[in-house]
Amino acid sequence: MISTYPYVSGKCLLDGEWIGQAEKGDVINPANTSEVVGQVAKCSGETVKQAIDVAEKAFETWSRSEVSERADRMDAAAIQLAKTLEENVTMFVRENGKTLVEAKKDLVRCVEVMRDCAAELLDWWKPEELPGKQKVQIRRRARGVTAIITPWNSPMILTFKRVIPAVLAGNAVIVKPATNCPLTIMTCLKVVAEHFPPGVINIVTGSGKIIGDLLCSDSRVRTVSFVGSTETGKEIMKKSAGKLQNVYMELGGNDPALILEDANLDEAAIKRLRMGILRAAGQVCSAVKRVYVHSSRYDEVVEKLTKEFSRMVVGDGIQPDVTMGPLNNKAQFDFAQGLIERTAHAGATITTTGIRLNPETWDAGYYMLPALVTGVHHQSEVVRVEQFGPIIPIVPFDETEEAIKYANDSEFGLRASIWTENEEAAILLADRLEAGAVFHNNHTVFSDLALDFPGLKESGFSRETKHCGLEFFADSYGFAD
Known part of the structure; x- marks a missing residue:
């Protein structure tokens, strides 16, 4: 003390x-x-x-x-x-x-x-x-x-x-x-x-x-x-x-990540995506909260993110081995748990994974394992709301126009990210996204603290x-x- x-x-x-x-x-x-x-x-x-x-x-x-x-x-x-x-x-x-x-x-x-x-x-x-x-x-x-x-x-x-x-x-x-x-x-x-x-x-x-x-x-x-x-x-x-x-x-925010057909999904890229989703157990306004993936890469993204999430060590943040701590309070914990239950009841597939550092004391805190949600569509509750927890829905798309429509169809407009090897295409897409800032092949914060950009809409x-x-x-x- x-x-x-x-x-x-x-x-x-x-x-x-x-x-x-x-x-x-x-x-x-x-x-x-x-x-x-x-x-x-x-x-x-x-x-x-x-x-x-x-x-x-x-x-x-x-x-x-x-x-x-x-x-x-x-x-x-x-x-x-x-x-x-x-x-x-x-x-x-x-x-x-x-x-x-x-x-x-x-x-x-x-x-x-x-x-x-x-x-x-x-x-x-x-x-x-x-x-x-x-x-x-x-x-x-x-x-x-x-x-x-x-x-x-x-x-x-x-x-x-x-x-x-x-x-x-x-x-x-x-x-x-x-x-x-x-x-x-x-x-x-x-x-x-x-x-x-x-x-x-x-x-x-x-x-x-x-x-x-x-x-x-x-x-x-x-x-x-x-x-x-x-x-x-x-x-x-x-x-x-x-x-x-x-x-x-x-x-608030409900940040979309758009993964295009030509995206480089190597280990480093998947790690950056995971960090954009699970930083502070997902309790970040500008965290990735919905992922739209080209259908040709959908199974690959789900598989790689599941593997990446499985490495997360969840427990008391005071322990040096922990890579994700608990949710901060009961109200947020109850909301996130309720969202998971409703989503599962609606027929979605919930894949929870990760390592419980101390299973014997798991119920003593507001702990959640990371959860990937598949089998959902753009209008699903888990996609529309700001989850503010370690929950990420993954939605496929076939055409880029469809992905832009999905990304912009939200009352929020804080941040967004575009994952593609074509920087020129990323810039053209960024011009059309309703977000205060758009990242290319990353979803993070500005390293220069003198910079900031406001959100749009709500x-x-x-x-x-x-x-x-x-x-x-x-x-x-x-x-x-």
Whole structure:
């Protein structure tokens, strides 16, 4: 147990002080549901209002700080946070369910976000001269109090990719982590917050409805950044509309992978496909959730993916041999299990495979073996929904036009991938796919953390970024002679 842990368990952060709350809930280890990892405070409405007061006051001075000061503070915080990563990995695994490898990668990327954003800040903040007869500059200024609401599936990187640019842009933030696994976020943000004036970073936890309603109804909150389900995103949109808040959303996904007739399906390619499906036990918005395969390659894909899935070692992520951990919470576990049962009852073939590391303790956690689903069609429930678990339906197609139609026939449009040896054909197909980003012979994340692309349709909105998301949290204005 690390030294900072007692300071965050069951508390919230306001104006630089960690404050206990009257009501608390338990944070459960999904690998062993009888183990309580820590506690999460259930903040009252008054506490949330106090957080807005504090952030508004801090914004008055922080927004006028020099950008060089902001960058220097963030660099110093990154150095300090990097020293704590090893000791924080275990906590992250225990409250989230990721494997050690996945957890460490997420924490390392958080430090990278801090360094990359700080490095980007100075050039991005400089006034930009526009061509024309009149001298016009695009200048930037901090926007105001910023609410950041993040999910349980990839809480670290999704929180840091919003908190860090928001703070560097000169805003004061109120962070609302998911109640299922808030401890590592708060422990790491504790380190970051200590490098900034009190009130610049505040954290409240508890009921999403209570906190969300208050953050979206207060005119002092100028930006709401939300990552989570499409249903909740729509509710936030409704609440924010009355105040015309800036809203930045990353929502659900049902990413298609299109495997064409000429695809190279060697061992490396199948491994990349498997990683695109089963990363974090499939609990990733941008994971592959439906595979469309040319009929001539269908049996080959099923056979090779089944063999690849059979190598997965499922168990407590704290064990170094584990390659896939449990699902994070009971609600998601019950949904995934129910989906499997309904799909089987409808006549599909479910092939579950993989290695149970500790069969004797299997029922102690939210464990599932990877499942391949065959004998389904495009309209099957398991194909249409966001499974958010280690479940993948595989659907054959005969013509490329049919595959494009299937891929686009969804309310979601987050990511997609095209598997073919013909890059020119892949580009032409990508132009026709309704997705925020399309990968060629892979289905992954952007290695350059300065880049991001929004989803289309009900997968969210914003715009593509080349500046670590800084532009999402600042206002641009024109200055003219």
